[in-house]
Amino acid sequence: LCFLPHLSARFPLQPSSGGAEEPTAPPRGHDGCARRRRPPPPPRPPRGLSHSRRGGGGSRLGWCRRPRHVTRGGAMALREPGPGGGGAGDGGGGAGAEGGQDAEPCLALLPWDRFSAWLHCVCVVGFDLELGQAVEVIYPPHSKLTDKEKTSICYLSFPDSNSGCLGDTQFCFRFRRSPGRKVSLCCFLDQLDRDLPVYLKKDPAYYYGYVYFRQVRDKSLKRGYFQKSLVLISKLPYVHLFRTVLKQIAPEYFEKSEAFLEAVCSDVDRWPPPIPGEILHLPIMGIIMKLRIPTYRDKPGTTQIVQNMHQANAQISMALPTVHEVDLFRCFCPVFFHIQMLWELVLLGEPLVVMAPSPSESSETVLALVSCISPLKYCSDFRPYFTIHDSEFKEYTTRTQAPPSVILGVTNPFFAKTLQHWPHIIRIGDIKLPGDVPKQVKVKKLKNLKTLDSKPGVYTSYKPYLNKDEEIVKQLQKGVQQKRPTEAQSVILRRYFLELTESFIIPLERYVASLMPLQKCISPWKSPPQLRHFSQDEFMKTLEKAGPQLTSGLKGDWIGLYRHFLKSPNFDGWFRSRQKEMTQKLEALHLEALCNENLVFWSQKHTEVEAVDLVLKLKNKLLQADREHLPVKTDTLKKLQAHIHDIILALPDDLQDILLKTGTT
DSSP: OOOOOOTTOOOOOOBOOSSOOOOOOOOBOTTSOBOOOOOOOOOOOOTTSOTTTTTOOOSOOOOOSSTTOOOOSTTSOOOOOOTTSOOGGGTOOSSEESSOOOOOOOOOOOTTHHHHHHOSEEEEEEEETTTEEEEEEEESTTOOOOHHHHHHHHHHTSOOGGGOOOEEEEEEEEEEOOTTOOOTTHHHHHHHHHTSOGGGSOOTTEEEEEEEEEEEEOTTSTTSEEEEEEEEEESOOOHHHHHHHHHHHHHHHHHHTHHHHHHHHHHHTTSOOOOTTSEEEEEETTEEEEEEOOOTTSOTTOOOOOOOOOOTTOOEEEEOSOSSOOOHHHHHGGGGGGHHHHHHHHHTTOOEEEEOSSHHHHHHHHHHHHHTTTTSOOOSEEESSOOTTSTTHHHHHOSSSOOOSEEEEEOOTHHHHHTTTOSEEEEOOOOOOOOSOOOOOOOBOGGGOOSTTSOSEEEEOOOOSBOOOHHHHHHHHHHHHTTOOHHHHHHHHHHHHHHHHHHHHHHHHHHHHTTSOOGGGOOTTSOOOOOOOOOHHHHHHHHHHHSGGGTOOOOBOHHHHHHHHTTSHHHHHHHHHHHHHHHHHHHHHHHHHHHTSOHHHHHHTSOHHHHHHHHHHHHHHHHHHHHTTOSOOHHHHHHHHHHHHHHHHTSOHHHHHHHHHOOOO
């Protein structure tokens, strides 16, 4: 183990350099294995901020590499926030997680690893008269961003000039990571990722950028305006969480600048790991946010309510009802007569572009579209805010090939001309809280879309497969008339989309489950059997008696919708995921079959060479179970380990010595 650097060392903010900061090769140990370079420790918060303002100090929290377990005692403990505002090691506990269990001792992670589990870095983007947008600050200082990534952040962090965003504006964007980047904390974060619902799993190829942009008049500046963005870069799609964080820190940052940003990052570096299913307490500049990240075990459509609790140390507690959801009804209100058609377009992975007056409207609408097929994961690319400076601009706007399966959110009027060849375009006006009943808007023809100033609506020649559901439209209209809260309207809309998606996917789930071999076909002395091949014709025949008509009253061409879906990226992603799950289940059943055999008796009836071969294969099975996290009971693995030990003890002494020292082949 490397020595721990002195935790009280302070690193001031450093301006971003113009060149790319490419990651260097990690140092090598005596055994030739790569060693992770220890980043500089986090700074102390500025002296101007009191101990209670920082949400508690104290010793650093240690993480176990296995989630759902925390060690108790000393500096390596995750605890419920307690009185006094102290850290976990000094009896205060400004951050922590509920529901932890005792675990075997494990190594604490390196400084800044807790920060890296939530954020990649924090950027400040300003406007320079000579250079244009420029990254002024990257924090922590050791964070790596390539030139291409910095350029993307610069252009995506500012609204287009035509948006006219005066005051404060919040939005988010998504951009590709540069290839060849190494990810830290692989094992630990991968374990957390496995417990998430499929639609919340990280995509290693992309970053999210969460923006708080301020533009106000300032006569002291040559341009006459103060323009700056505070941007959180993260791999996590927790839109509501980071939006809330920015609301808390950005206004104060624009007043206090660099020293305040140091304190914010120091707070984030004390957060517990983002463990799904646990109640987490995240301190941020004197406020403790209380939230729960969903797990794949949660029943779809349900949300566990996180209650606000009185803090004995007088700190303000804020309970977040969700970490990722957007206001669905507010986003769809301008086009809610067409929500069923939009659901079909997203389900089928059709190219979609959202034209909106500002990045805030475009990003929220794109995120609402992506979430409308939940619990299915949208497997194609989507860009909540896309500009003409984006590195994929030529790729996505070329007319030499059909538009790709992607959802784009744009605000520049130039796109009204550039994307005229796209088959489906949604024009959104200013999103406001609905007060009047929206008027029926017909689907418009694409040729009528000439400029971004065209009337709001859906421009497409697409003919939906399913008949229109008038009941949901009447229900939402009635809610508007009765002045039902927009949160309640969003719950109704989310439940409608969930029931529609589940009705569609249940027949597929039922058919794919039938591709599993029978348990009696699993023999301990043979390799696990393979899944049967997916047959489109065979599946279509099952729809006559066990189709969506069992759970949905909607009429229409369900068969045509399924045929189209089976060719889409969403089906490919869904089927690959189910295929992997079922293959792992077969491996787990094969392990259980091995455990139920008398392997010692078998080894005594065979030659020493065969017995040694069996031991090595069983050890490889154990390694595979650990590496791939197979759904195997702990007792099964212990029993298999005992079988291996008993077989080895039955062999001659010379072979025992070799096999006890040998891992795997």
